[in-house]
Amino acid sequence: TPLDLQRAEIELVLQSGLFAKAPRLEKFFQYICERHLDGEADQIKEYSIATEALGRDSEFDPKTDSIVRVEAHRLRKRLEAFYQGEGAGHAVHISIPNGQYRPQFSFPAELIEEPAGGPIDSAEPAEFSTVDVAALQATREENGSGASRGSRKRAILLALAGLSVVSAFFAIQYFRRRQIVVAPKQEVWVEPAGGFAMPAEFRMLAGYHGAPVLDRQGHSWLPDAFYRGGESLPIASEKLGKGQADVEFLRAQRSGRFEYAIPLRPTTYELHLYMVETEYGRGNPKDGGESTRLFQVSINGQIKLNDFDPLAEAGAPNRLYVRVFKDVRPGPDGKLHLLFQPELDNAFLNALEILPSPAGRIRPVRIVAQETPVTDFEGCLWAADKYFVGGHQVFRRNVLETGEDIFYRGERYGNFSYRIPLAQGKYRLKLYFAETWFGAAGSTGSAVDRRIFNVFVNGVALLRNYQVVKDAGGPNRGIEKVFEGMEPNAQGILLIDFVPVRNYAEVNAIEVVETG
Secondary structure: OHHHHHHHHHHHHHHOOOOOOOHHHHHHHHHHHHHHHOOOHHHOOHHHHHHHOOOOOOOOOOOOOOHHHHHHHHHHHHHHHHHHOOOOOOOOEEEOOOOOOOOEEEEEHHHOOOOOOOOOOOOOHHHHOEEEHHHHHHHHHHHHOOOOHHHHHHHHHHHHHHHHHHHHHHHHHHHHHOOOOOOOOOOOOEOOOOOOOOOOOEEEEOOOOOOOEEOOOOOEEEOOOOEEEEEEEEOOOOOOOEOOOOOOOOOEEEEEEEEEEEEOOOOOEEEEEEEOOOOOOOOOOOOOOOOOOEEEEEEOOEEEEEEEOHHHHHOOOOEOEEEEEEEEOOOOOOEEEEEEEEEEOOEEEOEEEEEEOOOOOOOOEEEEOOOOOEEOOOOOEEEOOOOEEOOEEEEOOOOOOEOOHHHHOEEEEEOEEEEEEOOOOOEEEEEEEEOOOOOOOOOOOOOOOOOEEEEEEOOEEEEEEEOHHHHHOOOOEEEEEEEEEEOOOOOOEEEEEEEEEEOOEEEOEEEEEEOO
16 A cells, blocks of 8 residues: 555665664654654644654744754755665655655656556646655545546556556565665766876865966865766855865865776875865754764775764864875776765765875974965975964064074964874974064063963873973073874874963974874
8 A cells, every 4th residue: 555655665764774873863754754654744843843753842942943944954855865866766755845844755757667558648747757645545535436537547547657656666675685786877087188297296176177276385286187976066155164274275075976086106195185064064054963974985995984974073064174094005007096985965075185205104294383385494395374273373573592583483372273184103293482472572571471371282281381481591582392102183183272371372383293
């Protein structure tokens, strides 16, 4: 019967893994489906869903609490994605129309077989585009009560459609049990325009299709290439990534299920994947939080990120997150193969960077709190300020009394942090400080006790009640603090927090070098 088909599809959806790590959505779905099957669809209201399915108390007020509308939006989108992918061949599809909370059960037109010789009545094709189960029931009752000849003809047509649907349903279950999978449509590989020469350092903006972009470090980022599958989506201009120094750096994303095959020279590389979650999270279009998006990333056929939650890894929406992998090499065909596979909602990528590096290590990370990169006396390049969250960057004109002052011309001060992406390993951290404000020319009063702050790395205190002026022996004197054995956290981040105790914390430069 139609109700049996509905019950069967509900069970298929619940067993599909669609609600893995989303128990609230599962309760929402079960509640509205159970009320529908019990013939109480007219009682599916915002208040009843909130209090009976989502755990809100009797004081729930939909005017001040939007939980039902938000969860309905998430459930609606998740069902749409499910029936565009894994559930596309199901005999019954479940949807939630916009502005409603009642589930709708329908039969896709492509699953309803035409009788031999073509349609029975081509004048009524609309009857076979989407057949609502409720309509089948109503027609059967109408036919049994002595309906007109036209009504009986319509009932016969719908009955034939129903038989086709039942046949399709059991056929689908038969093939599902035999684990026969229909190969997805193969998209075309997109290669760069003719005459392209692969640079030694490859930087690319995923989903972007304009002219190359020059960042503040002087690096050129190429438009999207070497990909297959997915779609390009622009990023709204107001969604600026926290920790993204260049306002116009990340402009788009590649979203869906997609892969890259990037030709490389046969050497060792480090791979940087750039991601900013601009769809989910508070204030974003799809709202939600952790577990609303999960996907998988494979490198040359090996899964490197599984059940990857970009919002949880970054710690906040609209925040730049970079994942670093070392000892990456091209495959036997001379190409680096990257596969982004959706688990819950679409996978996505904003940019990637592939840099030659020594086997077993990544390149040193050197940062000055300045607007432009600098080169030190040993020829090492120090990047312009990046990976920061919070604080304020300022240029100091004071000249240090001793030492090389190139590191101390800029300063980041306030209550801030640096989120430096690293591959797993052990590192030497060097922090550069100089008190160029309190006690310096142009300031007022003594520098002693004027600036006190703490420094933490991944939650562990490295410096407590630290006073630069005391440690350096006075203002306008640079000092370096070195810490060995630093390791990134589980998210691949060395999180350095600068926390004020009196006035603002500050730092002038940071160096992170892998030591093995």
